[in-house]
Amino acid sequence: MNFEELQKAWQSQDPGAKVLINADGLLNEVRRNQQQFRMTIFWRDVREVGVAFLLTVLFLYLGVRHHDWTDAVLALACFGIGTFMVVDRLLQRRKQPASSDSLKTCIEGSLLQVNHQIWLLKNVLWWYLMPLTAALGISIGHSVWRTPNPGFPALMVGVISALFVALVYWGIYRLNQYAVRKSLEPRRQELETLLAGLDQ
Amino acid sequence: MNAEEQETIFRRWLNDHLGLMLKLVRAGAATPEDQDDLFQEVLVNVWSSIRAFRGEARETTWIYRVAFNTTMAWRRGEWRRRRGHERFLKFDVSPQLQPSHLDSLPEREMVERLYAAIRQLPKVDASLALMHLDGLSYQEMAEVLGISENYIGVKLNRIRKQLADQLKGANDEL
Numbered sequence: 001m002n003f004e005e006l007q008k009a010w011q012s013q014d015p016g017a018k019v020l021i022n023a024d025g026l027l028n029e030v031r032r033n034q035q036q037f038r039m040t041i042f043w044r045d046v047r048e049v050g051v052a053f054l055l056t057v058l059f060l061y062l063g064v065r066h067h068d069w070t071d072a073v074l075a076l077a078c079f080g081i082g083t084f085m086v087v088d089r090l091l092q093r094r095k096q097p098a099s100s101d102s103l104k105t106c107i108e109g110s111l112l113q114v115n116h117q118i119w120l121l122k123n124v125l126w127w128y129l130m131p132l133t134a135a136l137g138i139s140i141g142h143s144v145w146r147t148p149n150p151g152f153p154a155l156m157v158g159v160i161s162a163l164f165v166a167l168v169y170w171g172i173y174r175l176n177q178y179a180v181r182k183s184l185e186p187r188r189q190e191l192e193t194l195l196a197g198l199d200q
Numbered sequence: 201m202n203a204e205e206q207e208t209i210f211r212r213w214l215n216d217h218l219g220l221m222l223k224l225v226r227a228g229a230a231t232p233e234d235q236d237d238l239f240q241e242v243l244v245n246v247w248s249s250i251r252a253f254r255g256e257a258r259e260t261t262w263i264y265r266v267a268f269n270t271t272m273a274w275r276r277g278e279w280r281r282r283r284g285h286e287r288f289l290k291f292d293v294s295p296q297l298q299p300s301h302l303d304s305l306p307e308r309e310m311v312e313r314l315y316a317a318i319r320q321l322p323k324v325d326a327s328l329a330l331m332h333l334d335g336l337s338y339q340e341m342a343e344v345l346g347i348s349e350n351y352i353g354v355k356l357n358r359i360r361k362q363l364a365d366q367l368k369g370a371n372d373e374l
Contacts, residue, residue, distance in 0.1 A: 104347055
């Protein structure tokens with residue numbers, strides 16, 4: 001069999017013979033899945049950005065109620081993080097490749113997104129952990145400072161609080177770096193291989 | 201485009217291009233479960249892409265693009281994970297192409313082996329092989345992949361050789 005015969009055999013496959021399609025059911029499932037996907041993205045954004053803005057409001061309220069300016073610093077840190085996430089999402093959404101783009105455009109677009117995601121997670125210390133740490137440090141330090149005759153117990157409370165925060169943040173940082181290594185780096189490699197396959 | 205028009209086009213595409221979608225799915229995933237997953241993913245993306253379709257490209261070229269892009273991004277079992285391990289298809293659809301119109305058993309076997317050989321190729325090469333087998337022109341292939349036509353010829357020669365190596369014994373004339 002030569003290539004032309006093989007091609008002929010390939011083209012004469014009949015898809016309709018044993019495939020039964022319930023078009024209505026299929027359409028409903030497709031619609032339902034698209035909706036479900038949109039909702040998943042929406043709720044992910046609400047969770048991540050919503051928490052930041054909710055904490056902003058909470059700390060502002062506490063600051064006004066207790067006349068404590070350090071709460072305003074915490075609110076500012078949360079607001080900054082929330083705003084950063086919103087702006088980043090909006091900018092990235094614009095760059096998202098469409099599934100009907102050419103394969104090369106789509107791979108390049110996906111690669112840009114993965115690279116950006118890696119950049120975000122690798123720099124989580126600077127845009128997420130550091131502002132919060134600074135604000136919390138100010139808040140804890142100020143509380144200890146304001147305590148009349150801050151003896152050993154007050155100092156210990158301050159140190160333990162700081163250690164606890166540091167431990168939680170270290171965990172968050174490690175988790176992000178794990179996600180980069182485990183899922184994003186392999187994906188980047190895969191996309192780079194695909195792109196190289198198109199260019200070779 | 202309103203939802204009704206989108207639905208009309210989707211139904212027509214499903215009717216006209218089901219064979220093409222199933223071939224691409226079968227070449228992109230080996231097991232029936234994975235084919236099922238990938239098929240759903242392709243359909244969702246085809247559905248979403250309809251609003252962007254302006255008729256500038258041929259429908260088949262458009263579907264190739266969507267299906268290839270979906271296959272490249274697809275992860276085994278992802279759909280099932282998203283759906284909580286529930287089988288997506290509750291109706292009678294199985295993306296199994298039956299080469300029932302093929303004249304003889306050797307031809308059927310050859311097509312089966314060809315699917316297996318295509319799955320062994322790197323994804324980009326597999327995409328080209330599929331379009332080549334379906335008889336697309338160099339220009340159409342270049343349009344789908346986003347590379348120059350000059351590349352296509354060179355790549356196809358290499359791919360034919362690779363396929364011939366894999367089908368060796370069964371097909372010495374490739």
